[in-house]
Amino acid sequence: MSKIKVAVFFGGKSFEHDVSILTGLQSIQVMDITKYEPIPVYVDKDGLWWTGLELFNIKNYPIKQKIKSKLKQVYLKIGDNITKPTLQIKNKFFNNKILFDIALLSFHGSYGENGSMQGLFEIANIAYTGADVLSSSVYMSKNITKKICRELSINVLNDISLTKPSNEEFLDVKKLINDLTLDYPVFIKPANLGSSIGIYKASNQKELTTSLLEVFKIDDEVIIEPYVENLVEYNIAVMKNNAGEIITSVIEQPNNKDDYLTFEDKYLSSDSSKKKVANITAIPSDELIESRRIFKPTLSKEQETFIITSAKKLFQAMGATGSPRIDFLSNKKTGEIWLNEVNPIPGANAFYLWQNSDYKINYTELIDIMIENGMKNYKKKEKNIDLKISSSVIFK
């Protein structure tokens, strides 16, 4: 039996370009190569697509011009008759096609995680991993996710949503908030970026104005939420297993000291000299993983039930595609807890949450499930399209 060719997409026009590289390389590294053949597809910050053996080596990142000259530039044709997913190699007239079976999407941030990239693969009629267009786009909007949570009786923070004024000068932003009555302090968050980037705390109207000016630089929409005292965060991952049952991972309590660390600091090692070592790996060590979070933190029975049932309920309501990580906020002292946001493609695919779950699903098995789910969703759609087109005759 021939292997399934998996085009692993990573990089992209996003704040989280670098983290996406790691998630992509991890998938390649752990993938079961008796079943899968990985094809790396690196999307640079200009949106150009590249492939080549050099992409397998983490030491070649960030990709410099010297490496790029060894890579092949590739593209997808949309609108052409393609029987099998095909990457076209640029400026080659023979052997200019790379066939594959499924796209493993390892993007983080708005470019590849918000439904757009998923839509591209829908139109291209190519199987892809992760959440579908609808749920990806909803998850990446804090605003709409919270609306759906409220309807599902999932506790979320109150918020006020503001749209960037057409003229984003100090005076216009000030005018925007003049009539607001707020209980300071408040959090100011970009409504559509799926990361901790651009989150500010404001204790008065002046700080709010300044923060809004900053956030409007990166998002057209902000949400203002009450500041949570004694803040702790809890995360959980959720997906369908191969039997089609919805399962949840272990719960983690991340520590957030690493908010502004560099690529190397955050993901590879605190000792940058290690980057020179030959067998450097994209997979963080167990030690590193455990230093950044507490697994199975102390929670009341109510809190634990809330986290698990909310994650399942929201995932189910959104159609149960992908393997998102769902993040919660809590006031450690009062025990109050709120669903905060959903990451359709969490960093490192949240493998450590599955690895430390009761199911003990390791990273290799996780990638396996993600690919199988992607294939299943694709086959289901294919069948529907056939039926749709053929039944249209009935209505004529």
Place this chain on the structure above:
Amino acid sequence: MSKIKVAVFFGGKSFEHDVSILTGLQSIQVMDITKYEPIPVYVDKDGLWWTGLELFNIKNYPIKQKIKSKLKQVYLKIGDNITKPTLQIKNKFFNNKILFDIALLSFHGSYGENGSMQGLFEIANIAYTGADVLSSSVYMSKNITKKICRELSINVLNDISLTKPSNEEFLDVKKLINDLTLDYPVFIKPANLGSSIGIYKASNQKELTTSLLEVFKIDDEVIIEPYVENLVEYNIAVMKNNAGEIITSVIEQPNNKDDYLTFEDKYLSSDSSKKKVANITAIPSDELIESRRIFKPTLSKEQETFIITSAKKLFQAMGATGSPRIDFLSNKKTGEIWLNEVNPIPGANAFYLWQNSDYKINYTELIDIMIENGMKNYKKKEKNIDLKISSSVIFK
């Protein structure tokens, strides 16, 4: 000043392929040619893209092989460095590019209206008309749209949502509904198709089972709603005008006698011999438009206010992109009224609703506004992407 090149996309892998052709041809026909140069792009039922002068002539539809041989097959390159939106002409090595400025999306149904096509143009970095990825995908899900409406306190019908069992045999579907306690009669509707196709009424469990089997052929998810006695429908369109204000159209009460008419019957003329006439047009006559609906139907002040404010509120909450038509159901006798569903790209762009509104926006002006809004959304995004990439340096 050179004209803005508008690639008008229509057709597609959808139930509503034929209607989409008409909407596309209408846009071309009414477009202000002192400002715009239309480029027709026909997407056939296999998903292949075609362009050529023959597409301008309505008499050439449905497109037969003889016509196809005169057309040029075109495709988009995704992942390549493209400074301006470009259609590549297949099998040509010189003069093989058609440049354009914006895509005018005239698709109806899941293929082009549900966020996927919108995502493709996002990734391709091409301006497009209509609702964005998030709102398109939400509007095309009756389920999620209703959840958001409830959170916005917009009245919608109660519903039960069912997912297709993995084995869609009679017995499995029967099992699915065995535990449901329903007040018959009920409506059974596909959750994700934006048209009146596949809607059934069931008066008992047996009819429900049969209907579910039918709907599961075309959608993986159905919603069951209470049957509305003395049913009347009301529709309204909503958009941002060139000044950025949210405006609503006149309200119509459609008559639904034409549910199962043919392409010609429904859109061109009741006299099929007229199809042979040279100056046949894609634009329905005022007479035809008025025969199919009542403008400004008799409504109570409360009903009218509910329709207008609900349309504006939902449109605003979803980010205020595009020019959707929002449909309502009402019990004529009791006066009860519910928001039913949203069409992100309504048939004929709902031009007749704008033409007959207080704003008296004709079809030419409507296309103008749609193109301007598409350009504005694109420019806003472009600016954000630049800022996003450059600011990412701050966080490293």
